[in-house]
Amino acid sequence: MVYILATILLIVGLFGVFTQKNLIKIIISVSIIESAVNVFLILVGYRSGGIAPLMTEQHSQAEVFALHSVDPLPQAMILTSIVISLSILALMVAISLRLYHVYGTYDITEIRKARLNSKS
């Protein structure tokens, strides 16, 4: 059930990427896709009643701890993915600001029209 919900979130983002005209809306859709994928991968690694992969003084037996903790591997990978998504967002915002600077609009169909006009 929760997997399906995460997939629906991904599909909403994908739909936005393909159907929106505005560049900012497209950036927003990409970030929705990113958070959907992150949530899905964390859902896969969850154990019912699991504790966070942080050892404390009470849980210092490694073998016992391994039976109660959630999966640390997807968490580490998603931690890098979140920061990458921020830098990619900055790159996308920079590109769209430059496009706005040149063409005066965020609408990609108008940008394409302007490019075609300038070429011919």
Added chain:
Amino acid sequence: MEALLILLLLFMIISAVVALYTEELLSAVIAVGAVGFGSSAVFLLLGAPDLAITQIVVEVAALVLLIRATISIGVKTTSAWRSGWQPKAVAAAAVIFLVFAFLSFRDMPEFSVPVMDRIADAPSIFYLEDGLSSTGSTNHVMGVLLDFRAYDTLGEATIIFTAVFGTLTLLRKRGKKAVNRNEYSGEKTSPKG
């Protein structure tokens, strides 16, 4: 527990739909912030406090970036959607995608059973058992990230470096040479007197 999770995911889906359908860009940016904070709450429920902290902080920075891109240059509302056959085709593809995802989820382990319980020698079990003795880090996420799988972090740092310097190159003020070339368009070799 699972009911709360479903509620949070529904909240995220609703705010994603609002972010796509609203006309005003400020509302869209705030709604995508709601998606990010919802995912942060999901991480906190699923036993990932590192991710929750990172997601909250990153979401705030992303909101600042997006608002800088929209509101402060005066763009307030969006244009219409794409019309014609494209949205229908995308919707059909989305339905097909959802059906295949539903079929493939039957092969996955149930929710609240991690993959590392299914496989006998999964790497995660090794990380959890040997993490403290071989890295000394009690936070196993950091142990995996910076010791066992530090090559991934190296690649990630490379990506950040490249993306940030691409951003800085794009946003830099136009240099002297480019301005001159624009003023004398077509006569690139002629020096400015």
Added chain:
Amino acid sequence: MKNRSLIIERVSRWMTPFIFLYGVYVVLYGHLSPGGGFPGGVILSSAFILILLAKGKQQALKNLPYGLAKKLDAIGALAFISVALLGFVFTGVFFANFLQQLWPGEPFHILNAGTIILNNIAIGLKVCASLFLVLLFLSILRISFGKKGQMQSMEDR
């Protein structure tokens, strides 16, 4: 930018040291508690971004000059690589945790995890400097609307 609110200015002046301190804590205790280099770096840069948003560009550049930010970015990347190379020198494996293997510390203590804490500091510096640079360039950039001549000449080419 001219009609800045007095409340925002005062509150940001009081909040900034605490945000900075929390960022340093998150970076240094990344191997014991939730946190680490990435969120700590973003928190550190958000302290500077708060100054940038509340008090303007000049004040932010007084706190973290442009050249220093560029140097910090490079130093962070270089420190990360050099820690990895030191592991290669000491034990023969790239990215080996040589400090923990040679001098193991006691668990649940800050001087414990060997190179993880050094890597955390390096990544924290790098993320902080690069995010601050991005926001600084975004605030410097002015979108010009009325320069029809420039657009014309770009389209002519």
